[in-house]
Amino acid sequence: MKIWAIANQKGGVGKTTTTVTLGGLLAQQGKRVLLIDTDPHASLSYYFGIDSEQLSVSVYDVFVADKLNADVVLDCLCPSRLDSLFILPATMALATLDRSMGMQNGKGLILKNALKFVQQEFDYVLMDCPPVLGVLMVNAVAACERILVPVQTEFLALKGLDRMMHTLEIMEKTQKRRFDVTIIPTMFDKRVNAAIDAHNVLLEQYGQQVWDGVIPVDTRFRDASQAQTPASVYSPRARGVYAYAKLLKTLQQETTK
Amino acid sequence: MSKGGAFAKEGLMEDYLSSLLDEGPETLEKDPVAKLIESVPLQVEIEQPDVIEPVQPQVTTKDIAEAVDKVNEEQQAAEAHHVASASLQETLDDEFQALFFDVAGLTLAVPLITLGGIHNLEKVNPLIGKPDWFMGVMIHRDEKLTSVDTARWVMPEKYTEKLAESLNYQYLIMLGNSAWGLACEKLINTVVLNKDEVKWREAHGKRPWLAGLVKDKMCALVDVDQMISMLEQGLGSNDL
Numbered sequence: 001m002k003i004w005a006i007a008n009q010k011g012g013v014g015k016t017t018t019t020v021t022l023g024g025l026l027a028q029q030g031k032r033v034l035l036i037d038t039d040p041h042a043s044l045s046y047y048f049g050i051d052s053e054q055l056s057v058s059v060y061d062v063f064v065a066d067k068l069n070a071d072v073v074l075d076c077l078c079p080s081r082l083d084s085l086f087i088l089p090a091t092m093a094l095a096t097l098d099r100s101m102g103m104q105n106g107k108g109l110i111l112k113n114a115l116k117f118v119q120q121e122f123d124y125v126l127m128d129c130p131p132v133l134g135v136l137m138v139n140a141v142a143a144c145e146r147i148l149v150p151v152q153t154e155f156l157a158l159k160g161l162d163r164m165m166h167t168l169e170i171m172e173k174t175q176k177r178r179f180d181v182t183i184i185p186t187m188f189d190k191r192v193n194a195a196i197d198a199h200n201v202l203l204e205q206y207g208q209q210v211w212d213g214v215i216p217v218d219t220r221f222r223d224a225s226q227a228q229t230p231a232s233v234y235s236p237r238a239r240g241v242y243a244y245a246k247l248l249k250t251l252q253q254e255t256t257k
Numbered sequence: 258m259s260k261g262g263a264f265a266k267e268g269l270m271e272d273y274l275s276s277l278l279d280e281g282p283e284t285l286e287k288d289p290v291a292k293l294i295e296s297v298p299l300q301v302e303i304e305q306p307d308v309i310e311p312v313q314p315q316v317t318t319k320d321i322a323e324a325v326d327k328v329n330e331e332q333q334a335a336e337a338h339h340v341a342s343a344s345l346q347e348t349l350d351d352e353f354q355a356l357f358f359d360v361a362g363l364t365l366a367v368p369l370i371t372l373g374g375i376h377n378l379e380k381v382n383p384l385i386g387k388p389d390w391f392m393g394v395m396i397h398r399d400e401k402l403t404s405v406d407t408a409r410w411v412m413p414e415k416y417t418e419k420l421a422e423s424l425n426y427q428y429l430i431m432l433g434n435s436a437w438g439l440a441c442e443k444l445i446n447t448v449v450l451n452k453d454e455v456k457w458r459e460a461h462g463k464r465p466w467l468a469g470l471v472k473d474k475m476c477a478l479v480d481v482d483q484m485i486s487m488l489e490q491g492l493g494s495n496d497l
């Protein structure tokens with residue numbers, strides 16, 4: 001089971017879009033995929049038409065379970081329109097975890113432990129993070145093998161990236177491990193010089209860690225989210241989807257070698 | 258890549274993360290997050306995403322997360338006040354990143370930690386009764402950004418009508434947390450600099466906004482806080 005976290009402390013950079021689109025593509029490859037929504041705003045859950053406030057259980061129940069086992073996790077899953085794609089939805093209640101757990105040792109490892117129980121059930125787990133450093137993001141990052149960091153190709157976003165990378169550095173130190181980090185330039189508009197400049201700066205500063213492609217600006221992503229369908233299904237021939245497919249190929253090649 | 262020290266409360270940050278990630282038996286005596294929260298005022302709002310967000314539910318308790326997130330901004334603010342006494346040279350890490358940009362053939366650099374952001378220059382509304390280098394106010398998401406005609410401010414002696422006509426301002430480089438922005442023609446790049454690569458100027462000299470010269474590029478490194486303070490007082494670049 002491969003576990004990826006999609007994280008960036010900056011908001012609106014394409015985390016949820018990346019999670020959904022890669023998840024859709026993987027499911028279309030026939031992989032068994034679990035998408036975990038760790039954002040109290042529940043935009044990933046909403047993307048799949050799940051009204052998180054109507055649910056009886058969610059990832060919140062995993063976080064507060066007295067004792068974790070496979071059923072606790074499996075009971076919370078929602079199916080999607082794609083056969084092999086499941087969602088572990090979020091709820092607003094997640095927002096209270098920072099207060100109730102932020103003080104307790106070991107509370108950053110709950111998701112990591114929970115995922116051990118469903119290792120046999122899925123080929124890929126993708127976790128969408130909130131744009132905030134806190135218990136939820138720490139859990140996702142601690143549980144994953146690979147971190148995807150979407151970053152908008154503009155100077156303001158690069159500044160936020162620096163902060164994100166520094167957080168990861170500290171976590172590497174405390175967890176005594178190295179993360180596999182892939183920075184993904186998103187919403188790239190090749191007609192805008194500032195975007196080209198920002199992309200160059202990104203390559204210059206983070207060279208090796210930056211995926212060598214870009215995700216272009218593509219209005220189909222917004223259309224797809226309105227249709228509550230992964231863009232890979234909604235608009236399989238869109239440029240943006242094509243770019244994500246290329247990204248996925250790179251990630252899968254790196255993972256197997 | 259980030260050159261250390263990105264968080265003011267680096268130690269607290271490490272405590273926070275290592276307690277969350279502690280695999281050992283639970284102990285409750287240590288309470289780094291509480292410490293962190295005490296050290297950070299909570300009223301400041303979270304950084305807003307640049308893109309329209311889905312409807313936001315009424316999230317009530319993100320305080321800790323916000324606190325952690327705020328540490329950086331606090332630090333920047335703290336540094337900003339600091340600079341009045343400490344020089345930019347003392348404030349910066351040995352290695353720091355700077356954004357280079359162009360105005361009328363002149364290259365200027367600002368350290369990224371003092372960069373408030375970059376905007377595309379849009380419609381600027383002039384105000385009367387202001388110094389000539391005051392281009393006007395640009396509205397960006399209900400915020401009023403005051404644009405400075407950088408060429409005119411930095412080199413009034415070279416500012417001719419011909420130069421004025423040739424200027425093609427495209428971006429606004431925001432200074433620190435202030436509403437002041439320098440109009441610029443071209444963004445060049447962001448470069449990691451070592452302090453040794455800068456020829457620092459003596460403190461208390463004329464033109465305090467000029468922190469030094471980036472040696473191999475022969476361009477001016479801007480002391481953003483000093484510049485803000487001069488702009489606030491309506492001073493030109495040579496007026497001190």
Ligand SMILES: Nc1ncnc2c1ncn2[C@@H]1O[C@H](COP(=O)(O)OP(=O)(O)OP(=O)(O)O)[C@@H](O)[C@H]1O
Nearest residue numbers: 011012013014015016017131187216217218221222
């Ligand atoms: N490549 C793209 N081209 C055009 N629009 C995009 C692209 N990627 C994402 N978007 C749109 O940008 C907005 C923000 O994207 P998304 O929700 O994925 O970001 P996020 O990082 O998850 O945000 P948040 O931090 O709020 O959770 C959405 O409206 C989405 O449809």
Ligand SMILES: [Mg+2]
Nearest residue numbers: 015016039043
């Ligand atoms: Mg999101």
